[in-house]
Structure formats: structure tokens, C-alpha cells
Amino acid sequence: MRLRGRSMGWVPPLLLLAGIAVADFNTTGEFRIISWIVLVPGIAAALCGVWGTAVFAVLALLAYVTVDSAWPHQYQTGLPDFILVTVGSVLAVAACVVRVRGERRMLHMRDIADTTRRTVLRPLPPGWGGLEHAGVYLASDSEARVGGDFYDIQPGPHGTRVLVGDVQGKGLGAVEAAAALLGTFREAGYHEPDLATVAERLETRIVRHRNHTAALGRKADGDRFATAVLLGFPEDAPDAVDAVVFGHEPPLAVGPGGVRQLPAGDGLPLGLGELAPARPTVRRLPLAPDETLLLVTDGVTEARDRQGCFYRLRDEVARAVAADPGVTEPRRLAAHVRDGTLRHCGGRLDDDTTVFAVRRPPHPRDE
Numbered sequence: 522m523r524l525r526g527r528s529m530g531w532v533p534p535l536l537l538l539a540g541i542a543v544a545d546f547n548t549t550g551e552f553r554i555i556s557w558i559v560l561v562p563g564i565a566a567a568l569c570g571v572w573g574t575a576v577f578a579v580l581a582l583l584a585y586v587t588v589d590s591a592w593p594h595q596y597q598t599g600l601p602d603f604i605l606v607t608v609g610s611v612l613a614v615a616a617c618v619v620r621v622r623g624e625r626r627m628l629h630m631r632d633i634a635d636t637t638r639r640t641v642l643r644p645l646p647p648g649w650g651g652l653e654h655a656g657v658y659l660a661s662d663s664e665a666r667v668g669g670d671f672y673d674i675q676p677g678p679h680g681t682r683v684l685v686g687d688v689q690g691k692g693l694g695a696v697e698a699a700a701a702l703l704g705t706f707r708e709a710g711y712h713e714p715d716l717a718t719v720a721e722r723l724e725t726r727i728v729r730h731r732n733h734t735a736a737l738g739r740k741a742d743g744d745r746f747a748t749a750v751l752l753g754f755p756e757d758a759p760d761a762v763d764a765v766v767f768g769h770e771p772p773l774a775v776g777p778g779g780v781r782q783l784p785a786g787d788g789l790p791l792g793l794g795e796l797a798p799a800r801p802t803v804r805r806l807p808l809a810p811d812e813t814l815l816l817v818t819d820g821v822t823e824a825r826d827r828q829g830c831f832y833r834l835r836d837e838v839a840r841a842v843a844a845d846p847g848v849t850e851p852r853r854l855a856a857h858v859r860d861g862t863l864r865h866c867g868g869r870l871d872d873d874t875t876v877f878a879v880r881r882p883p884h885p886r887d888e
Contacts, residue, residue: 820874
């Protein structure tokens with residue numbers, strides 16, 4: 522409870538304290554309510570800190586003694602209710618100590634989760650790699666704050682590369698696999714001149730990761746795979762994009778003229794490459810200067826409403842662009858898809874959800 526940055530948790534117990542004291546003065550001798558003042562430290566324990574709760578415990582005892590002593594002897598509640606208020610106050614302070622410790626532990630764990638998320642999904646500076654971009658990540662487990670979805674941009678001497686994907690499964694195993702893939706992408710995406718080689722490095726990395734987890738006896742991670750989209754923005758082709766799709770939902774090219782889906786490609790999910798006779802094909806696809814590439818994970822495409830209907834991403838984006846072509850700007854586009862997904866499923870996410878929008882700047886800037 523805060524007002525203009527200041528804690529207001531002391532207000533309810535103070536009002537309750539004053540209300541009980543005043544009400545007791547205005548009741549008849551046969552109906553005394555001063556013993557209800559034991560509720561004051563209990564309310565304070567839920568809203569205030571330890572010292573604040575202790576102060577209200579002392580005030581409750583003083584108010585009890587003062588108000589009860591003001592009545593004639595035959596109407597005083599006496600020692601039994603004084604013991605009740607005393608015991609209640611002590612228990613309230615003890616409960617507050619436990620609550621505050623639990624909150625500190627929870628905040629500490631949240632800080633750890635935030636650090637993990639920033640390590641896996643590192644913050645991307647505006648204009649990173651010469652691209653306009655916007656990313657939205659929503660974990661299906663609101664307490665975990667990080668899951669198996671991943672995205673990153675890696676600029677380098679051979680152009681800027683983008684990776685968006687989704688590791689199969691949930692939990693720490695999925696986070697570890699995502700971190701392994703991102704680490705490889707950040708190195709290979711920078712050093713390798715051929716995007717196909719970057720794709721091969723990613724396949725090799727997830728296989729090595731699975732072998733490692735299997736050697737540790739973690740059988741649940743033995744068949745883990747990841748769907749992904751690997752993009753390359755070549756410097757010598759400003760009107761094109763190179764793409765490798767690893768069993769993932771193909772990107773949408775969103776422009777003022779409408780929405781089109783890029784070809785799905787022939788790549789299998791990362792980790793299943795041994796089932797394919799050849800390495801995945803890198804396709805160079807035309808991309809208009811005013812088009813934004815929209816990439817999502819299955820938290821968007823598989824979002825359901827109460828009737829079980831899937832979220833119609835392409836239709837919703839096309840409708841929004843037709844109403845306002847400015848929606849193609851990456852930040853607005855990512856926010857629109859995020860809000861539409863949450864609205865469609867009523868805020869109940871069954872899977873981690875990532876929305877990533879990226880495009881070349883309409884007017885290239887000197888880096």
C-alpha cells in the first residue's frame with residue numbers, strides 16, 4: 522500500500538485502533554468490544570514491518586488498558602481479555618517476522634531469476650546491429666520469469682544475424698539448452714561468413730548438450746530439441762534476408778501493403794538433424810524496405826480462448842495494419858501481438874510466449 526512512493530500500510534490498523542476505542546466508549550456496559558483491539562496488531566502484521574507491528578502491539582495494549590479502566594469496575598473486561606490482547610500482540614509480531622523473512626527470501630530468488638533471464642536473454646541496445654527491433658517475453662510460469670524461449674541479435678563482420686527459437690519442454694533443462702544455443706550463436710554468428718555453417722554449429726551444439734546431460738543421468742533431457750529461425754541481414758543485399766527455418770513457425774513479413782508469410786523451408790528442429798539427408802537450406806528472400814519481420818513462438822500461435830479456438834495471428838496483424846500502417850513499427854507490432862495474445866487467452870498462458878519484431882531502419886544510419 523503506497524501513495525506517491527510512501528508506504529501507507531499503517532493507515533488501516535490505525536483507523537481500526539481508533540474505531541474500536543471510540544466505538545467501545547459509545548456502547549453499553551453489557552456490550553463491550555474493546556477486546557476486538559487484538560485485531561489491530563494482526564492487521565499490522567500483514568501490512569507493516571516488524572517495528573511497525575510492534576508499535577501497534579504496544580498501542581493496542583495501552584488503548585485496552587486506558588479504555589477498559591475508564592469503565593466502572595462491574596463493566597471492565599479485566600485480566601482475561603488483557604491476556605488475550607497480549608498474547609495476540611506477541612503472536613502478531615512473530616508472524617510479521619516470519620512474513621518479512623519470507624518476502625526477503627522471495628525477493629532474493631526473484632533477483633536470481635532476473636539475473637538468469639538477463640544472462641540468457643541479454644538486453645539488446647536500440648539499433649543493435651543496425652536493426653530496429655523489439656522483443657516481448659512472457660513466461661508461462663510467472664514465478665520462474667524465464668523459460669525455454671530465446672532470441673538474440675549478433676552483429677559481425679559478415680552482417681547481422683538474428684536467432685529466435687523455442688526449446689522443447691519447460692524447467693531448468695529448457696533454460697540450460699537455450700543458454701547453450703545462444704552462446705554458440707553469439708560466437709558462430711560473429712565469426713562464420715556462411716549462415717549455413719552457423720546453422721550447423723547450432724545443430725552440433727544441442728547434440729553435444731544432450732550428450733552431456735545424458736552423461737549426468739538426466740534422462741528427461743536426452744531427447745530435447747529446439748525449433749528456431751535463423752536470419753541473416755547481408756550488407757550487400759539491403760532488399761533481402763537470408764533465412765534458415767528449423768521446424769519453427771515461419772516469419773511474417775509485415776508491411777503497409779499487408780502481411781505475407783515467408784516459406785517454411787526444409788529444416789528439421791535443432792537436435793533432429795541426423796534424420797535429414799542434408800543440411801538445411803539457406804534461402805535468400807526478398808524483403809521490402811518498409812517490411813518488418815515478425816517472429817513468434819508457439820505461445821502465440823497455440824493460444825486458445827475459452828471456446829478452444831487458436832489465436833489467428835496473421836489475420837489479426839493484417840487487420841491492425843489495414844487500420845493503421847504505423848503498426849508495422851517493431852515496438853508497436855510486438856506490443857500489439859502481445860496484447861492480442863493475452864486478450865485472446867484471457868491472460869492464461871499455457872506456454873512460454875515470445876514476440877520478436879525486427880527490420881532494417883527505413884533510413885540507414887552511419888554506425
